Amino acid sequence: MTGRSTEDLVQQLVRNLRPVKPIARLRVAAAGTLALWIAAVVATGWLTGTWPRFGEAVFWLDPLALAILLGLGVVAAGAVVAALASAVPGRERLVRAGGIGAGIAAVWLIGCGICAVGGGAAESAGGLFAGCVSCLLHAVVLAIPAALAASFYLSRGAPRHRLFASGVAAAGAAGLGALAVHATCSAVGGFHLLLGHCLTPMIAGLVFALPLAVLVQRWSPAAIEP
Amino acid sequence: MGDEREARWRNWMVAVQAGETPAYEKLLAELIPYLRRFIQRRLINAATAEDVVQNVLFSIHRARGSYRAERRFTPWLHAIARNAIIDQARQQLRRSQREVSLEADGVAEPSAAPVEPARERLSPELEGALGALPDAQREAVELIHLHGYSVAEAAERAGATQAALKVRAHRGYRAMRAHIEALRLEEGGE
Missing domain, CATH: 1.10.10.10 (Winged helix-like DNA-binding domain superfamily/Winged helix DNA-binding domain)
Known part of the structure; x- marks a missing residue:
């Protein structure tokens, strides 16, 4: 037992009541996250001169590249939606739907990566893992604004499992970053595609779950004064 | 009856978000017996029901910013209560x-x-x-x-x-x- 009466708790809660701004609509949060990602892609393209290869016919003729693009898109959308929806009690169906979609797409991506490795495409001149790290880091950099936006939304809401929600948000944001990287990168090496493109959301989700959870915690308003 | 109560709770919750303590007192006064019934029907060990009620009240306070007036209030409340019940059940089983x-x-x-x-x-x-x-x-x-x-x-x-x-x-x-x-x-x- 907690040792205090419910009436005491009610009095304490009433004493501690402060005005709060209602959380933004989910669709507004999703649109904001997407807009920040687009801004990051445009800014990076403008600075580095690397733009998506959507204009190149060869990109559209490679079924594996398209399969990876599709997988990254679904992982990103599903994970971002699941993470944002987890901030709002009562939106569990959306969390489940987004999570299931992202999970299936993650398996799809792993399959694509294995196909890429098994396909035996020539690796880049730098070695087996050449360029993997640079693509992964590029994706993470592109993911930062979206990840921060999702974390801010989580801090305004009430996610049940903060660490898990942060990991999903990190995976979703990294999925967006990897999507942009995959569209700009012309490397075809199997290990490069597996590690530098396909696994980026999962790796980022695992690595950045804790830092984002700490950020969410720090940004969250104090629940109650002692 | 249900719709009337839903509208009343929603209005009070909006006032709570604006920091109005009388609305908060009224809302909590109506929620406590409702939550007791909701929780006692679902809880594994009925002896811990009051603890869960308190956890739910605290969660409502902490999550009050996550409610939006255009959505129904009771699904939001039930989600918070269900989470508290599951947490309690897990704790008990552990x-x-x-x-x-x-x-x-x-x-x-x-x-x-x-x-x-x-x-x-x-x-x-x-x-x-x-x-x-x-x-x-x-x-x-x-x-x-x-x-x-x-x-x-x-x-x-x-x-x-x-x-x-x-x-x-x-x-x-x-x-x-x-x-x-x-x-x-x-x-x-x-």
Whole structure:
């Protein structure tokens, strides 16, 4: 037992009541996250001169590249939606739907990566893992604004499992970053595609779950004064 | 009646977000008996219901910014209450498993006197989960958890080795947890 009466708790809660701004609509949060990602892609393209290869016919003729693009898109959308929806009690169906979609797409991506490795495409001149790290880091950099936006939304809401929600948000944001990287990168090496493109959301989700959870915690308003 | 209450709670919640304490007092005064009924119907151990009510009130306070006026209030409230109930059930099952584990490892003192069965008041949900177990697992859970026998005593009564009884009890707890979580998910999906 907690040792205090419910009436005491009610009095304490009433004493501690402060005005709060209602959380933004989910669709507004999703649109904001997407807009920040687009801004990051445009800014990076403008600075580095690397733009998506959507204009190149060869990109559209490679079924594996398209399969990876599709997988990254679904992982990103599903994970971002699941993470944002987890901030709002009562939106569990959306969390489940987004999570299931992202999970299936993650398996799809792993399959694509294995196909890429098994396909035996020539690796880049730098070695087996050449360029993997640079693509992964590029994706993470592109993911930062979206990840921060999702974390801010989580801090305004009430996610049940903060660490898990942060990991999903990190995976979703990294999925967006990897999507942009995959569209700009012309490397075809199997290990490069597996590690530098396909696994980026999962790796980022695992690595950045804790830092984002700490950020969410720090940004969250104090629940109650002692 | 329900719609009227829904509208009233929604209006009060909007006022609460604006920091109006009279609305908060009125809202909490109506929510507490409602939550008590909601929680007691679903809780494994009814004795801890008041703790869960308090956890829910605290969660409502902490999450009050996550409510939006254009959405219904009760699904938001139910989601918070369900989460608190699941957390409580998990905590309780973990505690039970730890107690079994301690007894099995010989850490707990064996009971010297014959144990008088001291059954806790079980919720219908827990009774259902217990009833759904295979006979051997149910017997193990009942002997250890409900009747309070040590693993050695329970093994003797069940005519099994201590290791076998420990495994049966552990599997029983896992199956009960899965059963209850599935029920909660079904309720959540309605």
